[in-house]
Amino acid sequence: MTRVLIVGAGPAGMRAAETLAEAGLHPVVVDEAARAGGQIYRRPPEGFTRPAEKLYGSEAAKARRLHALFDRLVAEGRVTHLPERSVLALSGGVAQVLGAVREEIAFDRLILATGATDRLAPVPGWESAGVYTLGAAQIALKAQGVALGRRIVLAGSGPLLTLLATQLRAAGAEVAAVLDTAPMRAQIAAGAAMARARPQTTLRGLRLRAALGRRYHAGVTLERIETADGPVAMHWRDARGRARRTACDMVGLGWHLRADTHLADLAGARFDWSEPFRQWLPRCDALGRAGDGFYVAGDGQRLLGADGAEEAGRAAAIACLQDLGLPHPAPAPVLRRLARMERFAHALARAFPWPAEAVRALPDATVVCRCENISAGLLRETLPLSGAEANRAKSLSRVGMGRCQGRYCQLAGAEIVAASAGRSVAEAGRLRAQPPARPAPIGAWLATGDPGAE
Template identity: 80%
Template structure:
């Protein structure tokens, strides 16, 4: 039987597995989490008592359905689930996987549904302990029922900013301010495009925004995070009228929507293009997600279309796989139409909540760009006479993107700074090439003989 490996057990991976199982295949699903669901529908550990309504709000019914579908497929033996494992490398039709032990899992077809990471922009002082990404704060809330602070400031832009703020408020946390760098006029223009594509989703977002009341501020400029030995003490910012403001806090969450995690897709051989709407490098694929011979991409790792779009993309990628195998498959026409609507919504969202390119380009030399390596904007600018305006050479000589995150959180900001200094565009700077291992790993794991793959 054809061996199909799915990397990721979020909405895209689950729907891909469901579609393949319905056609008689038994896919293997590898995921880093202990339980399937992905980030948006992340499940707490067994025994936690918070209800889906508390965890997922208006999306509780969708979360329940998705979890139940995957659990049933696993229980019936139609899907092999390998949780708490990371795919570290791909070579010759074999995935090198690391969990408690190292495994080698062979495959004939690969569906990559690795989702996205937070898209972060540096703010002076963000290297302090107690400054988190919005996604990290949401993981702590969903998985452990923990608010990462007693008085919290959330800053950035995009739907996750509003969603997390309302989730924290509903949990009883004190959210002192929600600071959105997107001007209100731009939000209105993009919001109209969003409403034309998905009116009810847009309305739900407006209701969440309204619930924040006076905590929410649009069109702000973030000037710095003040901190002491214990962590943040205040966020300094400038409001839409240019007035300097300061909000006391002990925790800061930052995030500007999402960045597709293309690491595994890159290792699998996918090509990438700069996407002007999303202001980032995205993998190249056909409408169903084909990205190469036997390679299919789905979910936010392909295009950032949200949880509903990820489910559709998972079905589409599995359909493409079945088509290529000559097996019975669903008619993709309706799925493609719905994906088109999701993409129009996402384009409106990117217009409404843009990446703060100018804010990043204007960073003072003293501001940290790469938190892993402690590299400042001035350090990066000082590298350019030797490296030239090319991302990988700047990484080699200046170490931006060389640390634990491998550029996931500093690559886009680094490209903006390089481009500004060179008088060019970020797309001309290029992207950092992925290389194995895809995640930091202990050397000892690679010195030991790999265990027999559970999927073999």
């Protein structure tokens, strides 16, 4: 029997599993979380009493349906779910998986639904304790019902900025300010295209924004995070250039999302620079084919949000069934819905642009790579020897060599390298992924198991 491995149990992975199961296949789904749902529909531990409406807001009914669907497929024995496991490497049709023990899971077909991580732009002082990504703050809220500060400043750009502020306030946290680097004129200019593509989603976002009132500020310039054993205040300038200081004890940062493509790279995907999204994305056909027997779905392929991830999961499963010569749902309706969501995503990228110029102009003392404590100045100093090539700059400066393997510093580092050399980011290139995809203790390789392979 064909062995299909799905990595990720978020909206894309769950829909891919459903589509394959309905066609008579029995996929194996590996996921790092204890319960299926992904980041957007992350589930708290068993016995957690906070209602879904508080966790997921207007998406509560959708989250419940997806959770129930996947749980039913697993309970019926049509899908094997391997939670709390990380895929560390992929080679020769075998996934090296780490959980309580190391497992080797063989597969004939691979669907990567690895989602996305926060896209971060360094701010002077962001290396301090008490400065988190927006995604980390949301995980703490959803998984444990915890706000990571008493007086919170959220800064960056993109829909998650508004959503998280709303979720924290609903949980009773004090959000002192929501600082958006996207100019209001850019948001207004892209608003019509967003409304045409997804009117209800656009209206929902406007309502959430309106509820923030004077806490929300557009077109800001972030100057520095004042710290003393943690954040004390955020220093920033408003759209008119006036200096402001907002006292806080926690800062959350994030500029929309960055596709998590580490495993796609290890699996052999090719990549293209996406100017609209300002990042490298795997090269796939319309259904998500990235190679022979290899498919990418969800935010790990294109940043289309939770609804788009569901459709991309279906699309990848349809491509897999097509390639196996098995009956499959018609792809045309799925592709039409994906096209509409892609139009919305492109408008969203115009509304909330990546602050490239601010990153390129960072002071030399600003830490760019938090894992290795590498400053913008140190990175610039290596360029006469490394040239404007991302991997050579990494080898000499150590930017991207730490625990996150460049997930958080790669894009900012590339902007600095490109600006210093007078080149485009696309010309500077991207950092090559290396195994293991997650930090792994040496002792993990001493014990093996194989519960997912046949």
